[in-house]
Amino acid sequence: MQLQAQLRVGATLLLAVAAGISGYVFQGYANAYRQSTRDLQTLASYNLVLKAGNAMSAERSPSNILLSLDQDAGPVYASTAIQMADARHRTDDALDQLEHMLAAQPPASPDRDKLSRARKSLAKGRTAIDQLLQHAPATRSSQDLQDAINKMVLARKQLDPLIGDFFADTVQDAPDQARIMQMARILSDLREYGGRIDSMLLVPLSASEPIDPSRHLVIDLLRGHIDELHRLLPERLDPSDRRAGSIDSMRAQVEHDFFGHTLPLIDSLMARSGSDYGMSAAAFTSQTMPDLMALEKLEDQFIQRAIDQLAQVKNDNRRHMLMIGAYLLAFYLFLLVVLRAAQSFVIRPLLLARQEIINLAHGDLRPAPRAGNSAEVRALHEAIDTLRRHHLNSMQLAIERDELSKALRRQAHTDALTGLLNRHALEEITGDLSAEPVRLSKDRGLILIDVDYFKPINDEHGHIVGDLVLREVASRIMRSVAAPHMAFRYGGEEFAILTTGLSMKALCLLAEDVRHAIAGDEFTVHNSLRLGVTASFGVAKGDALIFTWLDLLNAADTALYRAKAQGRNQLVSAPRVSDVQYSG
Numbered sequence: 176m177q178l179q180a181q182l183r184v185g186a187t188l189l190l191a192v193a194a195g196i197s198g199y200v201f202q203g204y205a206n207a208y209r210q211s212t213r214d215l216q217t218l219a220s221y222n223l224v225l226k227a228g229n230a231m232s233a234e235r236s237p238s239n240i241l242l243s244l245d246q247d248a249g250p251v252y253a254s255t256a257i258q259m260a261d262a263r264h265r266t267d268d269a270l271d272q273l274e275h276m277l278a279a280q281p282p283a284s285p286d287r288d289k290l291s292r293a294r295k296s297l298a299k300g301r302t303a304i305d306q307l308l309q310h311a312p313a314t315r316s317s318q319d320l321q322d323a324i325n326k327m328v329l330a331r332k333q334l335d336p337l338i339g340d341f342f343a344d345t346v347q348d349a350p351d352q353a354r355i356m357q358m359a360r361i362l363s364d365l366r367e368y369g370g371r372i373d374s375m376l377l378v379p380l381s382a383s384e385p386i387d388p389s390r391h392l393v394i395d396l397l398r399g400h401i402d403e404l405h406r407l408l409p410e411r412l413d414p415s416d417r418r419a420g421s422i423d424s425m426r427a428q429v430e431h432d433f434f435g436h437t438l439p440l441i442d443s444l445m446a447r448s449g450s451d452y453g454m455s456a457a458a459f460t461s462q463t464m465p466d467l468m469a470l471e472k473l474e475d476q477f478i479q480r481a482i483d484q485l486a487q488v489k490n491d492n493r494r495h496m497l498m499i500g501a502y503l504l505a506f507y508l509f510l511l512v513v514l515r516a517a518q519s520f521v522i523r524p525l526l527l528a529r530q531e532i533i534n535l536a537h538g539d540l541r542p543a544p545r546a547g548n549s550a551e552v553r554a555l556h557e558a559i560d561t562l563r564r565h566h567l568n569s570m571q572l573a574i575e576r577d578e579l580s581k582a583l584r585r586q587a588h589t590d591a592l593t594g595l596l597n598r599h600a601l602e603e604i605t606g607d608l609s610a611e612p613v614r615l616s617k618d619r620g621l622i623l624i625d626v627d628y629f630k631p632i633n634d635e636h637g638h639i640v641g642d643l644v645l646r647e648v649a650s651r652i653m654r655s656v657a658a659p660h661m662a663f664r665y666g667g668e669e670f671a672i673l674t675t676g677l678s679m680k681a682l683c684l685l686a687e688d689v690r691h692a693i694a695g696d697e698f699t700v701h702n703s704l705r706l707g708v709t710a711s712f713g714v715a716k717g718d719a720l721i722f723t724w725l726d727l728l729n730a731a732d733t734a735l736y737r738a739k740a741q742g743r744n745q746l747v748s749a750p751r752v753s754d755v756q757y758s759g
């Protein structure tokens with residue numbers, strides 16, 4: 176498998192493993208995120224119901240104070256009336272929010288029915304209170320007062336089933352939040368029961384009547400509930416939360432105010448057997464209202480803190496999910512970069528180096544494109560450069576060898592004295608005469624030339640002069656012979672001209688030209704020595720009688736012999752079918 180493919184497979188495997196692990200962790204966070212979203216929604220809904228209940232409970236306090244005040248109370252009455260109006264407003268807001276939340280449920284759903292009944296009861300309670308407030312306190316009967324108060328308590332009680340249903344549902348849907356909801360409910364119930372006791376004491380205190388046994392019983396029952404709930408309420412509401420400082424201080428404050436002040440006050444009022452309570456209903460309600468409000472506030476802060484914590488958990492989970500996604504993406508990009516880098520810095524340089532080596536192998540020594548700059552790739556390029564240099568050297572050596580062998584070949588075929596082709600060259604062209612006879616082309620013609628009386632020149636003037644004469648003879652022959660015909664020094668003072676495509680007549684004319692060129696002007700050896708030189712010529716051409724090189728050579732040699740014999744400085748052509756003969 177190619178390196179690139181291996182890298183891709185490796186990267187895909189790595190990515191798959193990373194994606195698997197990330198997916199597993201991501202799934203965990205996604206589940207936690209979904210759970211925290213659900214919990215948050217559940218807790219927020221539960222908070223809405225409790226808020227509505229608390230608002231209804233809280234609304235009773237200013238109503239009760241107002242019912243126990245004389246309209247002549249002036250600013251106190253007016254400010255309490257404003258407080259009651261505000262409290263009603265808050266209750267309506269809370270109930271509206273609750274109704275809005277329940278709007279998703281079908282119109283005839285039990286929850287919406289319960290809420291609607293509670294609102295109707297509340298409206299009745301408010302009407303009863305408003306009607307009572309139309310009359311001066313002295314003209315109100317205790318019964319009417321108790322009825323109005325009971326209606327308000329009943330309205331709040333109508334909401335209990337809804338709170339109970341939400342509590343049950345949410346404990347089921349978000350069991351992790353059960354403790355928080357339970358604590359919130361305890362605080363809400365404490366506030367409600369405290370408020371109810373307040374309401375129950377309002378009539379006896381307003382009318383300065385003794386607490387009748389049935390009222391006593393109800394208040395004792397409520398008091399008992401409060402004690403029970405008090406026991407369930409821990410010292411620290413959420414010890415796991417280190418930031419819960421303000422909650423804990425509020426909790427301590429509630430312990431001090433509600434349990435340490437309001438309840439003992441109630442107990443002391445309950446303990447009085449007569450009708451002298453030592454305080455008015457308005458004073459009593461005004462004293463207990465802040466403590467009840469503190470309870471309410473504690474519940475509100477507590478559940479709000481829980482909601483904030485859940486929102487934080489939800490955000491943390493979402494952040495973790497995003498981080499995992501970002502890490503995975505970053506890992507994917509990293510792998511992509513690694514692959515690209517491998518492609519740029521390893522694979523491409525390798526492939527280019529491979530191509531360069533192939534080019535070198537095919538003799539292409541030109542510089543090829545390269546890539547990569549790592550130490551390893553540079554080392555590879557240096558190795559290729561070394562190979563190129565070796566290749567270049569051996570090619571140069573081969574060229575030199577070739578040129579040398581050509582020069583040697585040329586030398587072997589050239590006569591050193593005259594510069595003409597030598598006999599060996601002629602034999603290469605005509606074929607080894609000792610071997611099988613080579614078929615001769617009829618186009619071929621041969622002129623053999625022999626310098627006349629050369630020995631006497633040597634003898635009289637020395638070999639050096641003889642050499643100069645031979646050179647001049649060769650030079651004059653060369654000047655007369657043009658391609659495709661070729662001139663040779665055949666040996667000693669003998670020369671040859673090999674022709675192609677000449678008729679016997681043209682051959683003889685050429686030989687005659689050469690003869691004149693030699694014999695025409697005297698040879699100037701030096702200023703004081705001028706020599707007249709002649710040569711004899713034997714001419715032969717391929718035809719029906721002469722059909723091998725040996726035949727041609729013999730025929731030309733015989734003709735030359737005859738030219739010598741006939742007196743030299745002449746040419747004799749070999750006998751032909753037509754037997755034409757020229758003589759000079």
Ligand SMILES: Nc1nc2c(ncn2[C@@H]2O[C@H](COP(=O)(O)OP(=O)(O)OP(=O)(O)O)[C@@H](O)[C@H]2O)c(=O)[nH]1
Nearest residue numbers: 626627628629630631633637638639641642667668
């Ligand atoms: N200077 C010189 N002399 C050479 C060379 N090669 C052969 N000779 C001489 O050429 C002479 C040839 O003499 P011969 O064969 O008798 O011919 P000739 O004297 O020309 O007589 P004919 O051919 O019969 O006219 C010899 O003396 C050789 O020594 C050479 O390269 N240089």
